[in-house]
Amino acid sequence: MSKYYFQQQDLKDYTIRYFVRWGVPAEDAELAAEVLVSSDARGVDSHGMIRLNSYYGSRLRKGLIDPLSPITVLKETPTTLAMDGGNGLGHPLGIKAMRRCIEKASTVGLAFATVRNSNHYGIAGYYAMLALPHDMIGISFTNSGPLVAPTHGRTAMLGTNPIAVAVPANSQRPFVLDMATSIVPIGRVTVYQKEGKSIPAGWGVNNKGVITEDPSQVIEGGALMPLGGSDIMRGYKGYGLALLVDIFAGVLADGGFSDNVTGSSSDQPAKVGHFFGAIKIDAFREINSFKQSMDELLQKIKDSPKAEGEERIFIHGEKEFENADRSEVEGVVLSETTVNILKKSGLEDGVEFNLTPIKIT
Amino acid sequence: MSKYYFQQQDLKDYTIRYFVRWGVPAEDAELAAEVLVSSDARGVDSHGMIRLNSYYGSRLRKGLIDPLSPITVLKETPTTLAMDGGNGLGHPLGIKAMRRCIEKASTVGLAFATVRNSNHYGIAGYYAMLALPHDMIGISFTNSGPLVAPTHGRTAMLGTNPIAVAVPANSQRPFVLDMATSIVPIGRVTVYQKEGKSIPAGWGVNNKGVITEDPSQVIEGGALMPLGGSDIMRGYKGYGLALLVDIFAGVLADGGFSDNVTGSSSDQPAKVGHFFGAIKIDAFREINSFKQSMDELLQKIKDSPKAEGEERIFIHGEKEFENADRSEVEGVVLSETTVNILKKSGLEDGVEFNLTPIKIT
Numbered sequence: 175m176s177k178y179y180f181q182q183q184d185l186k187d188y189t190i191r192y193f194v195r196w197g198v199p200a201e202d203a204e205l206a207a208e209v210l211v212s213s214d215a216r217g218v219d220s221h222g223m224i225r226l227n228s229y230y231g232s233r234l235r236k237g238l239i240d241p242l243s244p245i246t247v248l249k250e251t252p253t254t255l256a257m258d259g260g261n262g263l264g265h266p267l268g269i270k271a272m273r274r275c276i277e278k279a280s281t282v283g284l285a286f287a288t289v290r291n292s293n294h295y296g297i298a299g300y301y302a303m304l305a306l307p308h309d310m311i312g313i314s315f316t317n318s319g320p321l322v323a324p325t326h327g328r329t330a331m332l333g334t335n336p337i338a339v340a341v342p343a344n345s346q347r348p349f350v351l352d353m354a355t356s357i358v359p360i361g362r363v364t365v366y367q368k369e370g371k372s373i374p375a376g377w378g379v380n381n382k383g384v385i386t387e388d389p390s391q392v393i394e395g396g397a398l399m400p401l402g403g404s405d406i407m408r409g410y411k412g413y414g415l416a417l418l419v420d421i422f423a424g425v426l427a428d429g430g431f432s433d434n435v436t437g438s439s440s441d442q443p444a445k446v447g448h449f450f451g452a453i454k455i456d457a458f459r460e461i462n463s464f465k466q467s468m469d470e471l472l473q474k475i476k477d478s479p480k481a482e483g484e485e486r487i488f489i490h491g492e493k494e495f496e497n498a499d500r501s502e503v504e505g506v507v508l509s510e511t512t513v514n515i516l517k518k519s520g521l522e523d524g525v526e527f528n529l530t531p532i533k534i535t
Numbered sequence: 536m537s538k539y540y541f542q543q544q545d546l547k548d549y550t551i552r553y554f555v556r557w558g559v560p561a562e563d564a565e566l567a568a569e570v571l572v573s574s575d576a577r578g579v580d581s582h583g584m585i586r587l588n589s590y591y592g593s594r595l596r597k598g599l600i601d602p603l604s605p606i607t608v609l610k611e612t613p614t615t616l617a618m619d620g621g622n623g624l625g626h627p628l629g630i631k632a633m634r635r636c637i638e639k640a641s642t643v644g645l646a647f648a649t650v651r652n653s654n655h656y657g658i659a660g661y662y663a664m665l666a667l668p669h670d671m672i673g674i675s676f677t678n679s680g681p682l683v684a685p686t687h688g689r690t691a692m693l694g695t696n697p698i699a700v701a702v703p704a705n706s707q708r709p710f711v712l713d714m715a716t717s718i719v720p721i722g723r724v725t726v727y728q729k730e731g732k733s734i735p736a737g738w739g740v741n742n743k744g745v746i747t748e749d750p751s752q753v754i755e756g757g758a759l760m761p762l763g764g765s766d767i768m769r770g771y772k773g774y775g776l777a778l779l780v781d782i783f784a785g786v787l788a789d790g791g792f793s794d795n796v797t798g799s800s801s802d803q804p805a806k807v808g809h810f811f812g813a814i815k816i817d818a819f820r821e822i823n824s825f826k827q828s829m830d831e832l833l834q835k836i837k838d839s840p841k842a843e844g845e846e847r848i849f850i851h852g853e854k855e856f857e858n859a860d861r862s863e864v865e866g867v868v869l870s871e872t873t874v875n876i877l878k879k880s881g882l883e884d885g886v887e888f889n890l891t892p893i894k895i896t
Contacts, residue, residue, distance in 0.1 A: 248820070249819060249820065254644045286814065325848070326842055326845040326848045328841065349779075357763065377768075402718070402773075403768060407737055410849070417710065418710075421832070424832070425832055426672075426819050459788075471781065474793050478684075481744020482745055484688075486687065487686070
């Protein structure tokens, strides 16, 4: 499988054209392109351009995402904002909500926002990271279509509901936790299925709720397990985190939750909800000394003795920052699979993917 | 092993006498007693009266906890509060900080508070639950002495750093997530060691950072693993959550973090930090409809099909609420081990544990 390297701006321009083709206003298309291409640039290709047709284009075409829907403010106070996204595209909704959080927090120290009736917004961490240049801690949660069974259950009742939190440091990279609350995403199980391999015991259950190593049994009528996995490994904690995200992004947002979020593969509006937060650090302590303490903490962890056979302890987000730096220099890598998908859907969708790669390896 | 049932008020009165004996002002002693006895009443005996001497009395006696230390406000805004606990008892500090959060949130919608230079505050969930009668979501994190190795590490660099979040419902019990970010607490490993049993692979590593089933190797020079465990089960997520708690309760609080938190077993002040939050629900949506949606979500999850061999899906906090109800009727259960420890330390500490149980089974 070859790797294709593209100019980041070329990919953004293509993505903008793609969204504009489907009726998304240019300004919103630009925001969506920014999130999607950043995802590939950071090496999180599962949430990048590979989804252009499946999560977005195909749904815009069917009218399952409304590109022109106005945002409605349901409730607002100096510290809080509850918005209805009117089934609009998730990325611009997410960016707008997070920007409002940051504005509010710059005045009052803390702010939270909810968005209901949205769609898949890509990588949760993108929105949390918007807080970083403002010397704030950023928070971003989203719910998603049901894929995860609760502990002692057999049916997918919760999404992979990610939690993202970004915290600035000084000479160290920011801490950017961006984690699904399931052990793995369903896409990971599909990869094993395609390769004819068994999955590790604990990633998922079959349609009886019993742990299985057969990926097909997870995909067909089974469910993913929450972080932790089995009872003995305390999977109820991951289940609790998934439920927590559904409470913040679903119930508090007065939107879809549990299995009335249909996600991106059904023929109904997805009813996805998001939760955002911004915390102004110097409301608690002077920002430079905070950042120095962050450096000290992260360096201390990284310098601690390594396990046998391991050479490096990573901080959350570190690998992705290194990927992003590499993408700046060498271009953004898309896999052959992604390029083929983009070529195929580009033709069908009337926005031909004809970019010239910088190099192919 | 027998179980001893006591009147809840008798246990509280004893605990108050115990703390007053060690110089704690009556009002603070009452708050500490409330948290500790609640823990036993809720069935979380690991964080209850069994710790009276080991976490508190022995440290008050050695001057490692200052019962009279005044609270200093480091920084305050309408939404935020940063406090220095002056190495005081953790429970009254936690309750006071959380009460201030709730007061602030009732005015401005959201509030966060940090406390540095505190001590072990018992169950994290207690503080989060203080928000419930105010129709708020409560949040409580604490760091603790290092017991958990980062992913790819071999040395304990992080505490078991729990996350607690409490959310009210209507006819359903509130959702109360109260989870250490390690798979199990070290006490669980000690139990296996005492019983001469192997621990499940993944709970902990030996002094080379390699997963071991020998509890002694975890306790002597090894470390606990974060929620998730091994790489393949995504233990870096639990490691990220532990680090997140240390950032909020340690770095943001401008207090101890990582291995400069010494916890409750060293001969230094513990340098424990806490983080609290309160979110007024009706800043986002009308409280009664919120609670109805919570009921709907929790009922939906509980009613979903059960895994083979399982009869019930639990919501977080549900078992503890049922224990608390039982304690109201039958009295609070202490194990024979706990009673023996209390009798022994009560004699040594000059506060004889001579309560008459309601019954013994």
